[in-house]
Amino acid sequence: MQRERLTSERIRKLELPTNIKQVFLWDTEAPRLAVRATVGSKSFIYESKLNRTTIRRTIGDIRAWTLEDARNEARRLQTLIDQGIDPRELDREQKEAKAAAKAAKVAAEQEAERRKHYTLKALCEAYCAHLKGQGKSKSARDTLSAFNCHVFETEHADTTAGEVTPHQIAGIVRSVFETGKERTAGILRNYLVAAYNAARRAPFDPTILSTLIDFQITTNPAEPVPAIGVNRGERTLTPDELKKYMEALGDTSVDQLLKLHIYAGGQRMIQLARAKVSxxxxxxxxxxxxxxxxxRRAAREHLIPLATEGKAILKNLAISKAPDAKLFVSERAAGDRIAEIRTEMGGAYFDARDLRRTCETILAGMGITKETRAHLLSHGLGGVQDAVYDKHAYTKEKRAALEAWEAKLAEITEGEAEKRKNVTSITKKKKAA
Structure with missing residues (x-):
């Protein structure tokens, strides 16, 4: 083993003999330090023994390290050996620690990014997209509108959805309630409960939009907030009010929808507005x-066997339209038109739901049974008997009810004695049959 006190000149003059792969020049000042010459390069190395095992480390290229720095590194490594520490193991531990720190940094950055994107506002928007994907466009619009007005402008909108607390949800709902909007506050609370429940079930329920899974919701902070009871609507129009309302309807598309709404017995406006020519x-x-x-997971088919006036409305509307075209304008336009007529009429407030309630109330007074009214207006049919066992279509009963209903409407709108003579209660028709 050749040893000399290493100098820059001696290192420069070190040459690799022919047919030899490498040659070493060992230092006398730092005995474990050497310069290794190979084809095309020279580098400082350190070599020692630990537990009878030779340990060799490359310190670095002579162009990158000064001789003094190489000696200091050799002394450091020897100190570790003297302490029974294998530098290679220490390097591995440091490398692993560095990799772990890097991974933790990446994970923290990803979590920060997730927290930034998966906010309460984002959850509300994703839930509305889920509703729309289920074909509940009206519900999606109404829900998003409520969130826009009462959630997105609050200080909690940008809070990570999974970190929102019941106290914060209660504060959002309370701020609406205290403005005197009790019904709106109750509806908003229910929307928030539904949004969180959908996200909580998303990992296990394939029918729920998969984007809700990423919010990692495991609890529902809206559930502890008590449901807010609201008074059920009680408004029904008097026969005179119904007459004025019917007289205000003209021949526009939206007015035709409003007419059919009445002649069909008070069906849900949004469902009528979606009907196509086909x-x-x-x-x-x-x-x-x-x-x-x-x-319902899937919309229920609801058939309405119209009487004379109802059929006339649809006959005129369907003539010039393609089969996949909508028969009417949007439900929103219908609501605006009702508001316009209501303003012209004056008196107490009413909307499409009050008109529906008016129709059923009069139908009940005519003797139309509760069972027939339920099938005619498609409500209260979620029980086991109706959903599973009773498959009777009730077509005859519904048609008879609508025929009697049109006669009743004629009596209300025209007020003629002859029209009253033609009104036959459904109970009398049953006896005659």
Whole structure:
């Protein structure tokens, strides 16, 4: 083993003999330090023994390290050996620690990014997208509107959804309630409960939009907030008010929708507004609409066997339209038109739901049974008996009810004695049969 006190000149003059792969020049000042010459390069190395095992480390290229720095590094490594520490193991531990620190940094950055994107606002928007994907466009619009007005402008909108507390949800709902909007506050609370429940179930329920999984919701902070009871609507129009309302309807598309709404017995406006030309069968005078209200996974087919006036409305509307075209304008336009007529009429407030309630109230007074009214207006049919066992279509009963209903409307709107003579209660028709 050749040893000399290393100098820059001696290192420069060190040459690799022919047919030899490497040669070493060992230092006398730092005995474990050497310069290794190979084809095309020279580098400082350190070599020692630990537990009878030779340990060799490359310190670095002579162009990158000064001789003094190389000696100091050799002394450091020897100190570790003297302490029974293998520098290679120490390097591995440091490398692993560095990798772990890097991974932790990346994870922290990803979590920060997730926290920034998966906020309460984002959860609300994703839930509305889920509703729309289920075909509940009206519910999606109403829910998003409520969130826009009462959630997105609050200080909690940008809070990570999974970190929102019940106290914060209660504060959002309370701020609406204290403005006197009790019904709106109750609805908002229910929307928030539904949004969090959907996100909580998303990992396990394939029918829920998969984007809700990423919010990692495991609890529902809206559930501890008590439901807010609201008074059920009690408003019904008097016969005179109904007459004025009917007289205000003209021949525009939206007015035709409002007319059919009444002549069809007070069906849900949004469902009527979705009807297409292909949903009407002129031969039987039957209009098909789809009832997606409630927790149904799929919309329920609801058939309405119209009477004379109802059929006339649809006949005129369907003539010049393609089969996949909508029969009417949007439900929003219908609501605006009702508001316009209501303003012209004066008196107490009413909307489409009050008109629906008015229709059913009068139908009940005419002797139309509760069972027939339920099938005619598609409500209260979620029980086991109706959903599983009772498959009777009730077509005859519904048609008879609507025929009697049109006669009743004629009596209300025209007020003629002759019209009253033609009104036959459904109970009398049953006896005659």
């Amino acid at each position: 949903d009407y069968t002129p031969d039987t005078g039957t209009l098909r609409i789809w009832d997606s209200k409630g927790k």
